Each structure stands twice: as C-alpha cells, then as structure tokens.
Amino acid sequence: MQRIKTYLLASCFSLTLAVPALAEDMAGMNAKGFKMEHGGETFHMFRLETDTGVSRGDSVSSWDLDGWIGTDENKLWIKSEGEHKDGKLEEAELWAMYSRNISTFWDAQAGLRYDFEPRGTGYFVAGFTGLAPYYFETEAHLFVSEHGDVTGRLREENDILITQKLILQPYAEVNLSAQDVPEQDIGAGIADGKIGLQTRYEFTKKFAPYIDVHYGRKFGETASIAESDGEDKDELVGAIGLRLMF
Amino acid sequence: MVALLVVGAISTPSYAKTTQYNLTIERLPVNITGKTMEKVTVNGGIPAPTLRFTEGDDVVIHVTNKMKEDSSIHWHGLLIDPAMDGVPTFNGFPGIRPGETFTYRFHIRQSGTYWYHAHSMAQEQDGLYGSIIAAPKKETIKADRDYVIVLSDFIEEDGDTVMSNLKMMSDYYANARLTIGDFFKDVGERGWDKAWNDAKDWGDMRMARTDLSDVTGYTFLTNGKSPEQNWTGIFKPGERVRLRFINASAMSFFDVRIPGLKMSVVQSDGQNVEPVAVDEFRFAPAETYDVIVTPQDSKPYTIAAESIDRSGFAIGTLATSEGQRGKIPALRPRALLTMGDMNMEMMMKDDPDMEMTPADMISGWAKAGTPEGDKALSYADLRYAGIQKDTRQPERTIDVKLGGNMERFIWTINGKKFSEAEPIKLRYGERVRLAFTNETMMAHPMHLHGMFVQLENGQPAEKLPNKHTVIVPPGGSYSVLLTADEAGEWAFHCHLLYHMMAGMMTKVVVAKLDPGDVPPPAKTTTTPATSGGHHATH
Numbered sequence: 001m002q003r004i005k006t007y008l009l010a011s012c013f014s015l016t017l018a019v020p021a022l023a024e025d026m027a028g029m030n031a032k033g034f035k036m037e038h039g040g041e042t043f044h045m046f047r048l049e050t051d052t053g054v055s056r057g058d059s060v061s062s063w064d065l066d067g068w069i070g071t072d073e074n075k076l077w078i079k080s081e082g083e084h085k086d087g088k089l090e091e092a093e094l095w096a097m098y099s100r101n102i103s104t105f106w107d108a109q110a111g112l113r114y115d116f117e118p119r120g121t122g123y124f125v126a127g128f129t130g131l132a133p134y135y136f137e138t139e140a141h142l143f144v145s146e147h148g149d150v151t152g153r154l155r156e157e158n159d160i161l162i163t164q165k166l167i168l169q170p171y172a173e174v175n176l177s178a179q180d181v182p183e184q185d186i187g188a189g190i191a192d193g194k195i196g197l198q199t200r201y202e203f204t205k206k207f208a209p210y211i212d213v214h215y216g217r218k219f220g221e222t223a224s225i226a227e228s229d230g231e232d233k234d235e236l237v238g239a240i241g242l243r244l245m246f
Numbered sequence: 247m248v249a250l251l252v253v254g255a256i257s258t259p260s261y262a263k264t265t266q267y268n269l270t271i272e273r274l275p276v277n278i279t280g281k282t283m284e285k286v287t288v289n290g291g292i293p294a295p296t297l298r299f300t301e302g303d304d305v306v307i308h309v310t311n312k313m314k315e316d317s318s319i320h321w322h323g324l325l326i327d328p329a330m331d332g333v334p335t336f337n338g339f340p341g342i343r344p345g346e347t348f349t350y351r352f353h354i355r356q357s358g359t360y361w362y363h364a365h366s367m368a369q370e371q372d373g374l375y376g377s378i379i380a381a382p383k384k385e386t387i388k389a390d391r392d393y394v395i396v397l398s399d400f401i402e403e404d405g406d407t408v409m410s411n412l413k414m415m416s417d418y419y420a421n422a423r424l425t426i427g428d429f430f431k432d433v434g435e436r437g438w439d440k441a442w443n444d445a446k447d448w449g450d451m452r453m454a455r456t457d458l459s460d461v462t463g464y465t466f467l468t469n470g471k472s473p474e475q476n477w478t479g480i481f482k483p484g485e486r487v488r489l490r491f492i493n494a495s496a497m498s499f500f501d502v503r504i505p506g507l508k509m510s511v512v513q514s515d516g517q518n519v520e521p522v523a524v525d526e527f528r529f530a531p532a533e534t535y536d537v538i539v540t541p542q543d544s545k546p547y548t549i550a551a552e553s554i555d556r557s558g559f560a561i562g563t564l565a566t567s568e569g570q571r572g573k574i575p576a577l578r579p580r581a582l583l584t585m586g587d588m589n590m591e592m593m594m595k596d597d598p599d600m601e602m603t604p605a606d607m608i609s610g611w612a613k614a615g616t617p618e619g620d621k622a623l624s625y626a627d628l629r630y631a632g633i634q635k636d637t638r639q640p641e642r643t644i645d646v647k648l649g650g651n652m653e654r655f656i657w658t659i660n661g662k663k664f665s666e667a668e669p670i671k672l673r674y675g676e677r678v679r680l681a682f683t684n685e686t687m688m689a690h691p692m693h694l695h696g697m698f699v700q701l702e703n704g705q706p707a708e709k710l711p712n713k714h715t716v717i718v719p720p721g722g723s724y725s726v727l728l729t730a731d732e733a734g735e736w737a738f739h740c741h742l743l744y745h746m747m748a749g750m751m752t753k754v755v756v757a758k759l760d761p762g763d764v765p766p767p768a769k770t771t772t773t774p775a776t777s778g779g780h781h782a783t784h
Binding site for chain 2: 034035036037038039040041043044045072101104105131133134135147160161162163164205
C-alpha cells in the first residue's frame with residue numbers, strides 16, 4: 001500500500017515535468033488557434049500489442065502499450081507492459097515520462113516507472129527513444145529504484161518488408177544491472193535478454209494480427225539465482241497476437 | 247451538381263458591374279467512389295461552382311458556413327484587398343464561424359484562370375475547392391470551346407484524420423516502400439556491391455527512396471468525377487479547345503498528357519504566356535495551366551493526369567459525343583529518389599565520405615518518364631505574353647530555406663514552423679529576390695498570396711513569367727523576383743496541404759511606410775445585386 005502511495009506521489013511529480021510544457025501548448029491553442037493549426041497542434045499515438053501463447057506447456061499472455069500525447073516537441077509518454085503465466089500476473093510495469101524532441105530522430109525522456117509485479121517497486125527513468133541509422137527503432141533507459149538500485153534496458157527493433165503488408169520485425173532486448181538486487185533475484189551485469197521475431201500482417205497500419213516467437217534467457221548471477229530457485233533460466237515462447245494503433 | 251455548375255452564368259458585360267454569388271459550405275453525404283461519405287460541399291457539390299467574372303467587375307460573394315466548425319475561402323491568385331484574402335487571423339479576417347455568413351467584396355483587377363479553396367484545417371482536402379474564370383475585357387486567346395479541368399485527390403478519410411495519421415507515423419500512407427524482393431531484384435540487376443551500398447546509404451540517412459507522395463490511397467478526380475465516371479468535354483473536329491487545368495489537389499503532383507494531341511500552353515497561373523507546344527506538363531497543387539488543343543479526328547481523346555507516385559490517373563475525355571472513351575495509357579514506372587534529390591550542403595554535413603557517381607546526381611524526382619522525342623514543359627519555356635513593367639534588379643535577397651523532418655512530419659520555412667515564425671517584412675514598392683533552397687527530399691509548391699512573383703527562368707527581364715505558385719524541386723534551389731506592391735499581411739506557404747498544416751507557412755508583411763505611396767482604394771459600386779449580378783441558388 002505504502003508503495004502505491006509512493007508511486008502515486010511520484011506520478012504526480014512526473015506529470016509536473018510534462019504538464020507545464022503541454023499546458024503552454026494547450027493555452028496557446030485557445031488564444032491563437034490558427035497559428036497552432038500550423039505546427040502547434042496536439043496529436044497522439046498509442047500502440048498496443050496483446051498476445052497469447054505457450055512456453056514449455058504453460059500458457060502465457062502479454063501486453064505492451066507504448067505511446068504518447070503531445071506536440072512535436074513536448075509529449076507525455078506512456079508505456080506499460082506485462083505478462084501472465086498460467087493465469088498468474090508475473091510482470092506488470094507502468095511508465096509515465098516527459099518526452100522532449102531533441103534532434104531529428106531522437107527524444108530525451110524522463111519520468112517514472114512503477115512495477116506492480118513481481119514486486120511493487122518505483123523507479124526514476126531517464127533515457128532516449130528514437131530511430132537509429134538503418135531504421136533501428138531504439139529505446140534506451142536507465143532506472144534508479146526507490147532503493148537506489150541502478151538498472152538499464154536497451155531495446156532495438158527493425159521492420160523488414162516481405163510485402164507492403166507482410167512485415168517481419170526482429171527485435172532484441174537486454175536488461176542490465178549495476179549491482180546485485182537480491183530482493184528482485186537480479187545479479188550484477190547482464191541480467192537477462194530476449195531476441196524475437198514478430199511476423200505481422202498489416203491489414204491497415206492500425207490493425208495488424210501477428211505471430212511472435214521469442215527466446216529469452218537469464219545470464220550470469222541472475223541465471224544462477226533462477227536455477228537455485230528451481231526456475232528455468234531460459235524460455236522459448238510462441239504466441240499469436242494483435243497490434244493496434246490508435 | 248451539373249446544374250449547380252451552370253448557375254454561375256454571368257450577365258451582359260458592362261463596366262464595373264457587380265457580380266454576385268451565394269456560396270453555402272456544408273458537410274453532406276457524397277458518393278463519388280461508390281461509397282457514401284460526408285464531405286465538405288459548396289452549394290451541395292464537389293467541386294464548388296465555377297465563379298465567372300469579367301476583369302473590372304465588382305464582386306460580392308456571400309459565403310454561409312453551415313458546418314459545425316470555422317471555415318474560410320481564399321481566392322487563389324487574385325490580386326485583392328488583403329482583408330478579403332480569406333486567411334483567418336490575417337488582416338483582421340476572423341474566419342467564418344458556424345452558422346454565419348461572411349460577405350466578400352472585391353474588385354477584379356486581372357483576368358485568367360484561378361481557383362478558390364478553404365484556408366481552414368483540412369477542409370480543402372475534404373472538398374472545398376472550385377474554379378474561377380476571370381474573362382479579360384478583350385480576349386486575345388481564341389478558342390471555340392472552353393473547359394475548366396479541376397483535378398483533385400479524393401480520399402475516404404477526413405483530412406483531419408489524414409493529418410493525425412501522418413503525425414502518428416509519417417510513413418502511414420507509404421504503401422510502395424522497397425521490400426526485400428526489391429532489394430534482391432536490385433542485386434540481380436546491379437550486383438551486390440551497388441545494391442548493398444545504396445541500401446546502406448539510404449538506411450544510414452533513415453530516408454526512403456520511394457517517398458514521392460506523403461499521402462496515398464487517393465482517387466483522382468476530374469471536375470469531381472472519378473475515372474469511372476469519366477468527365478467528358480465535347481468538341482467538333484478542327485475546333486480549338488481551351489482547357490483550363492487547375493491542380494486543386496491537396497497533395498498530388500500530376501503529369502498531364504492527352505495522347506495524340508499537342509498542347510499549346512497559353513497561360514500559367516492565370517497569366518498569359520507566349521504559346522509553348524508540349525506533349526505533357528508536370529504541375530503541383532495550386533498551379534494552373536491553360537492549354538489549347540485542336541483535335542482533328544472524331545475519335546475520343548483521353549485527358550490523362552498521372553500522379554507522380556504512379557498510383558493512378560485523373561481521367562477525362564474529349565469526345566464528339568457523350569459516352570465515348572479513349573484508351574487509358576499504362577501507368578509509367580515509378581521513379582525512385584536519388585542522391586541528386588538531396589541538398590548537397592546538408593548531405594556533406596551529414597556524411598562527407600559518401601561516395602557518389604555522376605549518375606547519382608541526377609534527380610530521381612524529375613524523371614517523369616517522358617518518351618524519347620516528346621516535349622515536357624519546363625519553367626524555362628515560360629515567357630510572359632506581355633511586357634513586364636517592373637524590370638528592376640532586386641534590392642535584396644531573402645533566403646527561404648525549406649526544411650523539415652520527414653520522420654516526424656514536421657515542415658518548416660527557415661527552420662521555423664508557422665506557430666513559431668516571425669513574419670518576413672517587405673517595404674511597400676521594393677523589389678526583392680526570394681531565393682528558395684530546398685533542404686528536403688520532397689518538392690514544395692510555394693505559394694505567395696496577394697502578389698505574383700516572376701520566375702528567374704533565364705528569360706529576359708521583361709519576359710519573366712508571373713506565377714503565384716512555384717515548385718522548388720527536392721534538394722534544389724530556385725529563385726523568383728517580387729515587387730512588393732500590395733500592402734497587407736500575406737500568407738506564404740507550401741501548397742501541399744499537410745505540409746502547410748504541419749507548419750510550412752509564414753507571413754509576409756508588406757508595409758506602406760509613406761502614406762503618399764498608398765494607391766486609392768478600389769472602388770466598390772453600389773449597384774443593386776439584381777441589376778448586374780446573378781444569384782446562385784442552393
């Protein structure tokens with residue numbers, strides 16, 4: 001309960017980062033609507049991927065929401081992802097960040113993340129998102145937990161067009177930790193990683209069913225902890241899902 | 247709709263008569279593509295009715311907005327009292343509120359083919375566009391038939407939705423991107439090294455070689471008719487037929503040809519030019535060309551306006567009777583952008599080591615696929631049909647850098663969006679050069695309201711052609727001259743609608759510093775509307 005309270009407080013703090021810039025844009029809209037119509041408008045983009053599948057005979061399902069609302073320069077960026085395994089919520093994250101356009105292809109971001117599962121933990125987040133050369137969609141974030149632990153996450157994905165509508169998206173994600181975090185069963189170094197391939201069919205850009213196959217594994221100390229707990233250190237997941245944009 | 251187009255008939259010509267129109271803007275269900283959807287109509291139709299004036303007329307146009315949102319009409323290409331130019335917030339024009347009627351009053355100081363369209367949100371895309379014919383006091387271009395050909399791009403979605411989609415994902419409408427198959431085809435044709443290096447260079451820049459049109463999925467219309475509906479203009483063999491081509495589309499450049507007929511270009515942006523015989527011409531949104539054709543055979547001739555991304559045609563037919571159809575030409579292969587479509591300065595800054603061959607330097611955008619031996623119109627061909635009065639050298643050069651961020655669908659002039667920009671200030675009467683540099687990989691048709699510019703196209707000073715809209719090619723530069731002889735606040739923007747909406751617009755202020763410079767205001771006669779004008783019914 002205390003954690004959730006902390007989280008809510010932290011969320012408010014995060015919003016205070018984002019809101020002044022947004023509010024300024026909004027206020028401008030009323031005063032000088034026409035001007036705002038030509039470069040200052042507020043838009044939004046949310047992408048939700050939900051899928052369900054199996055891993056070693058267990059049913060798994062997951063969601064991944066990523067999106068923003070704001071102007072070209074100032075955005076409130078929301079992310080949420082999580083996973084159910086055998087009907088149990090194993091992972092659940094919610095992020096809220098202020099995102100500032102800093103160059104043609106990049107946004108700098110800062111805000112908060114709260115993990116509901118595997119255990120309630122709040123984090124400060126800072127990082128970047130954007131398009132790296134060769135069309136690599138990149139997310140790189142650093143986290144400092146409420147306990148002072150420093151971790152990081154890097155994610156890359158890329159679209160390969162078989163046709164205009166049938167698209168392969170290879171992706172990779174790695175989680176890093178600057179120190180052991182015993183209460184989260186994480187060891188220092190590369191904690192875990194994931195490579196996967198999403199094959200989707202874009203009926204439209206806003207509606208695309210997909211098949212996802214990914215392999216994830218834990219590394220180093222994190223893997224040892226998992227093994228000593230009798231858990232698998234790796235998993236192969238096959239799933240079908242739906243990608244929506246709104 | 248035909249009936250509505252006909253009501254624009256004018257009465258007997260007389261000096262300074264008052265011509266009056268009533269236009270009602272309303273969102274109504276229309277069915278052009280076989281599906282019924284709500285679009286913006288004027289007097290119930292798309293396109294809006296043709297407005298016919300005679301040079302010297304006083305014009306009164308009552309525009310009623312029956313929509314739930316603000317609206318406006320801009321009279322594209324007309325020399326006009328700035329308060330009547332129709333750009334909301336400029337010169338005190340508030341726009342037309344829902345349910346209100348705004349009365350435009352102005353004097354026709356010129357002749358030629360022009361057009362009108364909304365200057366609010368994306369209403370132009372949604373259907374608010376129509377043609378204007380201003381007849382000269384004495385016509386010098388002889389023709390037996392005279393047709394307006396309004397070309398446009400029609401999309402099922404609302405224009406505002408198109409804009410949101412582009413902001414969500416700038417390649418939302420990119421449906422002809424290069425695939426893995428295209429890459430291997432390229433390897434097969436040019437070898438691994440060349441194909442791989444090209445893919446690598448474009449990947450490094452994070453740009454798409456196929457980025458010719460930002461929006462696709464259009465049905466292209468000729469006078470509001472789809473290719474299936476086949477707009478037809480009637481002729482008798484041997485007649486001189488004048489076609490007034492207006493590109494009223496929101497985003498689409500067209501390559502226009504009439505297989506089997508030479509076109510004699512006699513007017514550009516409403517201004518007479520010395521006739522140029524061509525087989526085809528490329529024009530941008532907002533440009534107009536008047537051509538004369540003289541079909542000799544009694545067969546049908548297809549007017550084929552092919553979009554530059556080769557996604558389709560706007561089709562019309564010239565025939566000796568209704569119901570005939572000529573052959574529709576095959577779509578030409580789509581061009582791919584090359585390094586030649588990039589701004590060199592920008593590119594060298596990004597990557598000084600990039601390897602390029604002379605072939606890479608040829609613009610891909612400019613490749614229209616004109617058959618060997620055929621003549622395509624070029625700006626350099628245009629010569630003003632009269633003698634330009636102001637042949638002064640410019641006193642100064644104003645740089646106009648066209649920039650943008652394709653990834654985020656941001657478009658700018660001199661690095662600023664309209665929402666951030668300071669106006670360009672001109673002294674009344676001064677002669678300036680506008681030097682455009684296009685730092686982007688898209689062509690931008692730049693339109694200045696209220697005044698004509700003269701293309702610096704290599705013709706002698708007294709023969710430079712007047713234009714209201716000028717294409718600045720990708721990666722290239724172009725310059726025009728301007729005599730700032732119309733005081734007021736004038737919009738200056740890219741006429742690709744979503745580029746303008748994304749910010750590619752600025753304000754040009756022409757200020758009179760000396761009251762002695764002020765020309766007398768245009769006289770508005772108070773002749774009752776019924777005596778000289780004509781009420782459009784709706």
